[in-house]
Amino acid sequence: MTNLPDGRYVDDTPFDATANIQTLERQDLDAPAWLLVWRKFRRHRLGLVSGIFLLLCYMILPFVGFIAPYTANERDSDYLFAPPQSVQWYHEGDFIGPFVYPTVAEADLETFQWKFVTDTTTPLPLKFFCQGESYPLAGLIETDVHLFCAPEGATIFLWGSDRLGRDVFSRILYGAQLSLTVGLIGISVSFVLGIGFGSIAGYFGGKIDWVINRVIEILRSLPELPLWLALSAAVPSNWGPVAVFFIISIILGVLDWPGLARAVRAKFLSLREEEYVRAAEMMGASSGRVIRRHLLPNFMSHLIASATLSIPAMILGETALSFLGLGLRAPAVSWGVMLNDAQNLASIEIYPWTAIPMLPIIVIVLAFNFLGDGLRDSLDPYAD
Amino acid sequence: APPLPPLQESSFWLQEVERGDLPPVAERIPTSPLVVDLEGRGRTPGVQGGTLHTMVSRSKDIRQMVVYGYARLVGYDHNYQLVPDLLLDFESDQDKVFTLRLRPGHRWSDGAPFTSADFEYWWKNIANNKLLSPAGPPDFLRVEGQMPTVTFPDETTVVFAWDNPNPNFLASLALARPPFIYRPAHFLKKFHADSADSAELAAEVEDARVKSWAALHNKLDNMYKFDNHRLPTLQPWINASSGKKIRYNFVRNPYFHRVDPNGVQLPYIDIVEMEIVSAGLIAAKSNAGEADLQARGLDFRDISILRKGEADGGNYKTYLWGNAVASQIAIYPNLNYEDDAWRAVLRDVRVRRALSLAIDRDTINKALYFKLAKPGAMAVLPQSPFFTEANRNAWATLDPDTANSLLDEAGLDRRGPDGIRLLPDGRPMEIVIETAGERQEVENALQIITDDWRNIGVKLVMRPLDRDILRNRVYAGSSMAAVWYGWDNGIPQAYTSPDYVAPRQQEFFAWPKWGQYYQTNGAAGEPPDMPEAIRLMELAHDWEMATTTEQRSAIWTEMLAIHADQVFAIGTLAEAPQPVVVNKALRNVPEQALWAWDPGAHFGIHRIDEFYFDPNGSD
């Protein structure tokens, strides 16, 4: 560098006025939008872990029968309210592989609880790839092979058993099949409708908005209870609980959209005044395009958060209507049904393991939350 | 009558008495009060005072105070014998003429005398008033279509007379929900068009925002609902709360007619505080020691938590009483089901027997009742003279093989690919059982029965409904089978009307339409068309005509045998323990007893007015 006598500083590295045009990296430019999002998402560790976890959860759904030592409604009337059993590895200091100690239940007529006495002298090793009750693998192949089962003369209630002597662990696995699928239908229906009507109302405003808003208002002020009452009397009696629940969750979704629609509409009413929306319109973008490409992405965070939030409601909602006979009920197994059974003081105070289904719900919901958060972050232009 | 013991003034009303607002106790009780025999029943005399807390789940349940209080003209004693209570005594002439004698000097809770005029007012101005009772006097007074002649010879005598016997008359008066054949005339007259000043009445009608005097009268005249605190009563406690509340207070009736041998006027307890609590919280609140006497809303499954509360230093004990319903969980195949093919199947006694035989009652007992209930068919309990082991065990021991062959015999021998039997028309044998989704036991039991029935090729589909919806569906014949309790009265005596074991009541879910037919005199429903049912009808009628206990007993025995043989309802378990939470300081509560609605009025038969708080506190 040079310092001129008049106090000037002049840079003296060679100057090339045209140096700024570099060659462009093709492969990066070719990347489709989802790949870019994915690349960003990959860096969000919690989101990634959650995503993988959820993927795994959904992938094992068809094979829960194999993993669960018992089937969903298998009862062992000798072990009612059995507490969780632990799998041991060492017996009196010796390693003998995974085993359990046998237990015997006694009725205690003073406390009215079952007392379980563990016989710690005879370790019984677990069996693997063993035969148990038969179940349809992936919904198709009838088989009776389980990953592990209780040894003869003992039980393997990893998370205890319930009032009828059913294995909580196995039931949670089976419950996932319903809890992780059917309830989400409602969310989808309500989101499709909510976003659809909300964006139309918000973007177009005026008459369409007026009409949609009146529909929303009317839908919202109309009572749902009588509808359920009527439905509960009208559903054909030989429908299985799952079929009934399926219909219900769709109806739930159909009734649920106005809230979301209002939120979408309000946001769009404001967003549509943004300059970039004007710009898109002036380029000739169709309304659908403006909504999809310009408005929705700017409301994505809210939508993602809302979707995550609906999940526990839908998982639990399956039993909310059971007092009207419309909820999911035995013999169908779901987490909501299991929790419904646990709704009494004894389950909290004496048999806390019957309330274990809360855990998978929370874990799943948190996983969805982190996944959503990761997704949000990878869509956020400011977080790079 | 034995001489009256010296009477003691209650401290609760002492102030009022001293102020002169209330006469002293001697003037308040009848000249010949009911002196209760405590020692004879192993009870101890107590002291007055204290507040008893208890809970119910709906605000209309404050009428439980009329039930628990159990002051009846005649009532059951602990041996289920009818004894005079409000009445000094009664006479029955071949069940045709009943002479009821009142206690001289007996007063309503507001101090007005309780006399035959109160009966007369009811009979003439209410039962026979076209506006208040357009259909005339209540049905239990109708014998072979004829109403009694009712006379009121003097202040303390009322006579009901028929040409034919009315054996049910006295028992009706002792019901948990009795027909009040007397009303506080001095109070109600002010609101009756026959007696009141029409201008004043019009003003009252206006005030109450009702549309006619009859509506007003109806509104005020609620002896059973017990929600009008102005209405005088004869019960041990009077309602001291007006309006809709969360807690209702009932204070001792200063004119109550019972006294203990020491001259202490009953009830011992000054105040009963009844709290409206959600059904699901009753156990939690009991566990927290917020109830002094509680059985309603508690269930077998709550015992463990109650016991735990006791062990953790609770101020209560949990007694286990026996439940008097004939079956805790009973399945009623609907013999009036609207589907023809199914109805034919359900009407086949072999099918019902097979279904009953396939149920593993011991497992249910173990899973739900700690093996403490008695497995068996729907039959009366040992406390009833008509109890037999044979009836209890009829078609109720686990025997899937016999069940299978019975079904095969019944023409249901074809099976579908999944092993489910097929009806003659080819439909699978899926029995849809509807329940009032309120009790988890039912759901659990049905879960077990589902497995049991699967063994005999029958598929059970459970469908929980709202209680009211369930009832309407059953009554309409659109429900294939339903679950409910067994007969409320599992301990019938010879004098108990056998209405409820005959096809006379739609409330017995196996024959809703036959019941309606009888109850509506043929206006609705359909007449019984199965020989056994027709026989039951005849027997019920015979019982009404019978004149001796022996005849009635024989009729009862035969009817119960028909039920045992025909399995109209499939019973599972009976006599499950009913937890009763009792404050440790509360005395005279029997440790062993039956929890029954009728006869018994729950606590009523155990004379809750004799319970007292031991001033020395808990033992």
Added chain:
Amino acid sequence: MTPLLSVRDLTIGFGKGPDVVRNVSFDVMPGQTLALVGESGSGKTVTCRGILRILPKVAQIRSGRIMLYGRSGEVDLTAISERRMRDVRGDAVSMIFQEPMRSLSPLHKIGNQVSEVLWLHKGASEREAKRLVLEKFERVGFPDPERAYGSYPFELSGGMRQRAMIAMAMVSQPDLLIADEPTTALDVTTQAQVLGLMKELQKDTGMAMVLVTHDLGVVANMAEQVVVMNKGRVMEAGPAEPLLNAPAHPYTQQLFEAAPSIPAQPHLAPALPEDDLILQLRNVSKTYRMRGKSAWKPDVLIHACRGVDLNLPRGKTLAIVGESGSGKTTAARIALGAEPPDAGGEVLFRATPDSDPIAVHKMDRAARTAFQKQAQMVFQDPYSSLSPRMRILGALTEPLDIHNIGTRSERRDLAARRLKAVGMNPDMLQRYPHAFSGGQRQRLSIARALMLEPALLVCDEPTSALDVSVQEQILTLLEEIRDRMNLSYLFISHDLAVVARIADEVAVMRQGLVVEQAPPDTLFYNPKHPYTKALIAAQPTPDINRPIDLKLVAQGAGSPDSWPEAFRFSNTVIPSLMQLEPGHKVRCHV
């Protein structure tokens, strides 16, 4: 003498990328002005933001020290806690952001946002603050400060918003004012007024100033010190006088050469042909309704445009210049059908010489789509007109996508080419709009408008944020396209030199009215209207020896009532536009 601010070896980078500012050092003396000039995208804004530590989350100050010797002694702005930084911001050092349209909260009234500074740092009461703010508003040239105080940002013109921003930075009388291109959106008279105000403040309070600008004329008139930046590095720095007179660094030289100016000699051009008009505005007026101050006050009517008549012949450039807030943008938007004119106005567009004109203000859907393919707009505020969640690639290809032109890769290639044409690097295609410098965004906006190769382009101050060399490049590009494809421009600008260079005809607007209209040479050498005269006088030149008298110029033509009788107009009496000579119209009474 100790400097007020001393920046040493400042290096800033984004994420894992290379440094965008490298080893920048400079000192600012109290009471003096340091001008930061340089190429668009060279890191001027980033440097300024670095001083106040208002950088995007992903940016890091990689090295360097920033010392402030202010009221509270010596502090190292890179090291102090966030808490103490808060006291510095807005109080000791305040900043005017480059893009005022985006930098104001859309939901709060201007007055509220501006007075907030006073509440925060001076603990002023609401009334007191309002008084001070209104005073400042008056000084920055708001014709109606009260209205501005109660307006929302979207109700103001670009220049007005910028002035609000300036007022916000100056009300608290900071020690140091960092002004990032504070006058880009202002017409020259207003600019003069604002600059004058700044100078005055400097004199009164000893305020120092870092002035980022691309306008060498402004540098010449304002700065004591100059720092020239290119590609994140300081090319040349030193006192203004020698640097302007004899630039030493080749980049500086190149920069100065590129500066446009109003040509010295008029060569009178013939009046424009009036036969093949691509766009015609006939008697276009626009009245906005501003919500009353409270629910009970009646709405205020604002006449943004009043009876504007403009004709744009095919292949020509019609420039609009005029006072900030005079309705230029409004007229442009109406011309493109983005807003309907008041009843009675007509906008006619002829796609080809022989087709029937379509009425832009009442088109059906199909006509609109066809029209939009032909007519594009470069927005005054490029930042707002780019969806914040759409990558630039998406934004650039969107017009093609909409009109279904080309395949995916063709579109992408075209986007890359256009980007290169406006002097930017195609590897930026995957960035989001916020990750650009102000000038880069402006170029993006131009690139996007050119994607469809339209027949009519409305440019609303397309080069205001560009340094002269890039501006030169862009203007050349525009001219080249015009000549190649017979494109027509409606060109709004406040830079008369640019207008002189590109326009075939110029309309001068004031208060919603066109006051004078003529070919540029006629206009610049024979201005008739007092406002036009004032405008031309106010144009700063990059010659440090010929400073303009900011005070004098700032008065501009003054308010219309102070004009000679012939030109005077009021709200009710408006003289009509008279043709003085062929192609030269002036609004006057004859």
Added chain:
Amino acid sequence: MAILRYAVYRFGTMLLTLLVVSALVFLIINLPPGDYLSNQISELRASGQSAGVAKAEFLRAEYALDRPLYQQYLIWIGFIPGPQGFSGLIQGDFGWSFEFDRPVAEIVGESLWLTVLVNLAAVLFVYLIALPLGVLAAAKSKTWVDYTSAFVGYLGLATPNFLLALILFYYGHKYFDLPIGGLMDPQYEGLPMSWDKVKSILIHLIVPTFVIGTSGAAAMMQRLRANLLDELGKPYVETAIAKGMSPPRMLIKYPLRMAFNPFVADIGNLLPSMISGSVLVSVVLGLQTIGPTLLTALKTQDQFLAGFVLMFVALLTLMGTMISDVLLVLLDPRIRYEGREA
């Protein structure tokens, strides 16, 4: 002025909608076959209680249940005179509850203030908890504050209300001596308001508020956080920082206001959804709110009672949406409800 005009216009629309809703409500209530009285009559007749039958028959005529449906509707609203002249909703006569045997106004009046109280407490709880936490979670996103609040929120969401109530009651009673159920200590019942009574009510409200409020709070918190995070990168936030605002103050004044838009839109739903959401909670917690009353009224087809409660909820909903529409305009001055030429 424009806002005032809009508000008036919106109010008119509301009345119109209310009318439509009232017709629909009436229709829905009358959809199940029969009515309370005829059901009651057949039941009473069946069980031989003829006294009741008469009363029911007599009420039937009195309340015009023997007229055609559309007339019943008009009488109910008060457009045409009933047997006793004009006495419909618009005349302030809410009808008669057959089930409770009392005027509807009397029954509803009691539980109405309780409903409003419980729900207001819940709404307050939602705002008091969710607002600061949501802002905090956004400001400190990806820190333990964020994670903890999300976890607690989802815990509340993922626990069935009744179970949550039971747990809170049980342990609250055991360790903090909180009351189980009820709305105040018995000694205060029927007494005029006093400080002690208020305290007692507040203590009793802890668990119900928590139970009803958690799901709302969690939902609001998470969505607020997401919306706020979106705003935090915007340039106007930088401007605010450049002014030297403290982060909390800045967050609350600028981004929060932007992020609030979807919530303002949902104000209309807040109260009604809490009311219907609290039906079940009230049923299980034994709160004497309007929810359980509605449920029984519907089940027993106690039509005037059900109708009134439903109309009340509808009115709340409609007022809510109206308020939210007006608030939206106030919140965001750019919002216009005019249509755009598509």
